[in-house]
Amino acid sequence: MPRMNAAQRHVVDFTLNGQKIRAEAENRMLLSDLLRHEVGLTGTHVGCEHGVCGACTVQIDGKPARACLTLAQQVRGSDVRTVEALAPGAAELSPLQAAFRRHHGLQCGFCTPGILMSLDALLREQPDAGREEIREHLSGHLCRCTGYATIVEAALAAAEEQRKEETPNA
């Protein structure tokens, strides 16, 4: 990595939701601030900026990561996905999102984008994830509205639906 000057902004080239992005950021700028205030994608929310609440979770090269604990410069060359990329079309919801709506898995919706990004990665990597795996993954997120039960139900329903789609003859 080239030597960078703390007083200057430096170019960050990366892929965001499938599109090439060239942004500029000071060395100390957080990925969460870059996404929200430089790129303008405000779906990624900031709840604590010390890595506990999970609201800012995005996927970096397919893995869930806290955008508030990641410097913008760290995603050079990476593939970043945010909640804005989940829906298959403008007026559609992904099966996971639709399950959240059906099961009332959200109220204020502030923690939801981070939870969706974690669960999306989980259901991709472990399509057979059950209640315990889902709870384990959710334990990295704080939700103050729902009491979590409806989130777990939504995730279970989405996993079930995904399994059905993958094995249509089963």
Place this chain on the structure above:
Amino acid sequence: MKSLETAGGLIGRTVERVEDAGLLTGRGRYIDDLPVRRDTAHLAILRSPHGHAEIRAINTSAASALPGVSAVLTGDDVGRLTRSMTVGVKANVECWPIARDRVRYVGEPVALVVAENRYVAEDALDLIEVEYETLAAIVDPEKALATDAPVLHPSLGTNLINERSFRYGDPEAAFATADHRIAIRIAYPRNSCTPIETYGVIAEYDPGEDAYDVTANFQGPFSIHAVISRALNVPGNRMRLRTPPDSGGSFGIKQGVFPYVILAAVAARVAGRPVKWIEDRLEHLTASVSATNRVTTLEAAVAADGRITALCWDQLEDCGAHLRAPEPATLYRMHGNMTGAYAIENVAIRNRVVLTNKTPTGLNRGFGGPQVYFALERLVHKIADELGLDRLQVIRRNLVPADAFPYRTATGGLLDSGDYQTAIDRACAEGGLDALRLRRDQARAEGRLYGIGYATVVEPSVSNMGYITTVLTPEERAKAGPKNGAQSVATVAIDPLGSITVKVASVPQGQGHRTVLAQVVAERLGLPLEAVRVNTELDTARDAWSIASGNYASRFAAAVAGAAALAADRIRERLAAIAASQLNVTADRIDFKAGKLFDRDNPDNAISFGRVAAASHWAPGTLPDGTGQTIRETVFWTPEQLEAPTATDGINSSLCHGFIFDICGAEIDRTTGQVRIDRYVTMHDCGRILHPGMVDGQVRGGFAQAIGAALYEEYAYGGDGSFLTGTLADYLIPTVMETPEPLILHHETPSPFTPLGAKGVGEGNCMSTPVCIANAVADALGVEDIRLPLSPSQVSEWLYGEERPPSKPQDSTPVATGASGERLLTGSGSADVVATRESVWTMLLDPNTLKAIIPGAHEVRKVSDTHFRAEVTLGIGPVKGRYHADIRLSDMVAPQAVTLSGGTEGALGSGRGTGRVTLTETATGTRIDYRYEAAIGGKVASVGGRLLDGAARVVIGQFFQALARHAGGGGPPSAAAGFTQRLLSLFRRRR
């Protein structure tokens, strides 16, 4: 949306929320997402590191000079442009949103920086120098009342800011003739429902019109708008307050953003440009608001059969450093229902409000209920136990009878409806109480610790805006004029194409108000859900609103949805008249269904809703005489039952009173002291249910927060006022792993006082669940003084007694506590130096030498010959921070001895101390002896005493070893120095 719901049956159905598509796809619009003017600058706030201190001086010159900074403000600047915020009691005290001469809690704003972005603004905060003189702090509400306690507000002369006594019925006679008098004492801790979105404000000022325009994620009540306008010294119409479309949760907490509305508004005025402030989580935990902590003594006069004939309440409420509006409302919200679900005729109450060096309190889900019901329901358990009666029997014996509603309580509340006996019977049967008892008996037979607890709660909702005036005496109230009621407002509008827009001043924070309002209005007008669009953004310059507007006191379903129904009904009536004239029938025969208006007796005689609805726009001349327009109908609704306090202090503090009965089975791990909720049943009567899915969500959400309050969460303070739970790693919010699933049951008795029969539901479990769990734990352990949170360490203390000191003490020096609660450290040591006394003496007085030898020093400045200032970075355990140090020299006997005294402070804590250094000539050079006494406070003091003692010894040792090295030599003469030397050699190697 998958189906077009048509006429009828929309209310009471779990339809999908209209809010969700946007929120699930990242298209929510929370305050930090809103577009702002291009010249908007960012605000950061310098906050007090001390619980109590005088501000001697603030130097902002370096901060102002930093490129990118457009304004720096102190308390004096804010004071010049604003007025003190209104205080809700008669007391000689001011209440400012920023410290003036004195800081009174950790986190109190001290200075404001406006800069081009938040990063630069925070850089500038580091450059502000504040000189504090610390004062003894007081955090315990009972100790704050002592005559020799430090006083927070000298103008008040005491920390007791308000006291009132009340008497209803004849409590003295009841106590005098009672078979038993049974009392309990409760110290209820502080906690907060901490929304995941923090506060945010965007403010601008127009000097041409002397008007402010502020957007904030404020939740109401909008009575606070008056407080803001008065503080900013403008009429209400020059203080435009708007709320964003979405809000990331509140639970009462976002009422507390209003002091920051004032600060951001003034900052925008001074900076001459719009200012945006987004609170960070550390600020939020330290200095937003929390619930009150309260010390309660509650005594009951009890008959032999367990019947309670009188209650005597003594409540000591701790509102923190300032009495901020609407406090002391936490203490008075429950006033009409201080007898809970019970028919108790005689009540005495003494309410005292005390100020301490803690963050000012404010709204928090449950608002006053957790504190009251913890005492009342613990006492009911205790009464049963002391009299040898069955606990459920005692509860049942005292309930308000089912045929007594509406029931006037002793303190003036009017319980609207209920059937508590049936609700309890159903909860016991459907909740499986018999099986739970068997489970408990079996667990106990196996030697396990298992208990069952109950809680019976009346959940008030829709606050009477006049209840807070109960804090005034009847004479004061007479002078000020009566306050009462609670205006709810809703507007239903029809556009030229006949589609419906609903506008309310309900300021939802995620509950789903837009969905429920669409259900209510669509049902009333016989339309599909999608035909109605709801807007819940509030703009005080354009919308209909009043002081009761906002989202608090669980008022939505009962009051706001009710007002929307009334507005829809008024439009419906006129539409029916128009349709009747066109269909040639009388209006009473017109029905609304599936987008049509038709003759009930001849459904083929019909006309489309759109055609009738649009007539007021396109052809007003064709409307039947006296019909009026159907374009827009705004309804203000205030229930007649919400009367002002009576001359004898009776107050119906809330319109609706839901009912909750909870059963908890809990097991305690004997080894770890961990409390596990084995089974939880919660029975609710919230009147008519408008949307079962949302009611379920409210109950689960409140329950999860109550689990936190009962088992994990506490806003903890050190004796010196330091705040000990300032991160989410210290303030433990339950995750999915810690949140059990309750069994939720409902028993509906519609409220006769609300348009839809609904009551509030969102806060009840915050009132019932903490005490229900505590009762279960008390049952398991046989302990009376149950204190929250029920952490394993707390429970272990009851199981095993207090932790004994280690058999081999690591520290021979006893740990003492300073006058203001800091941790005291003492120590001594020595070092040998190969240099003359004179040269060592010169080095000690030279800033360049000091910079080289003070551990972590970046800079040492010589203020005078005997005064130095230093900037240091120190890490102690996991806590690393930057500190300003102030060092003074005294008692100088050159070149033999000098006393160094000074203080250091930073965001993580503060220290002060004195050290005597003596220099003795030896054969090889000079021997330096030192002894010191230091006091350490703040967050750093909480990292653990042993660690701190050791670390202080290392740091002080490092200083003298570095001095020895700098002077050219030095050996390891003292025992402590051996470790120091090893550490130092490590550092040297790294260099």
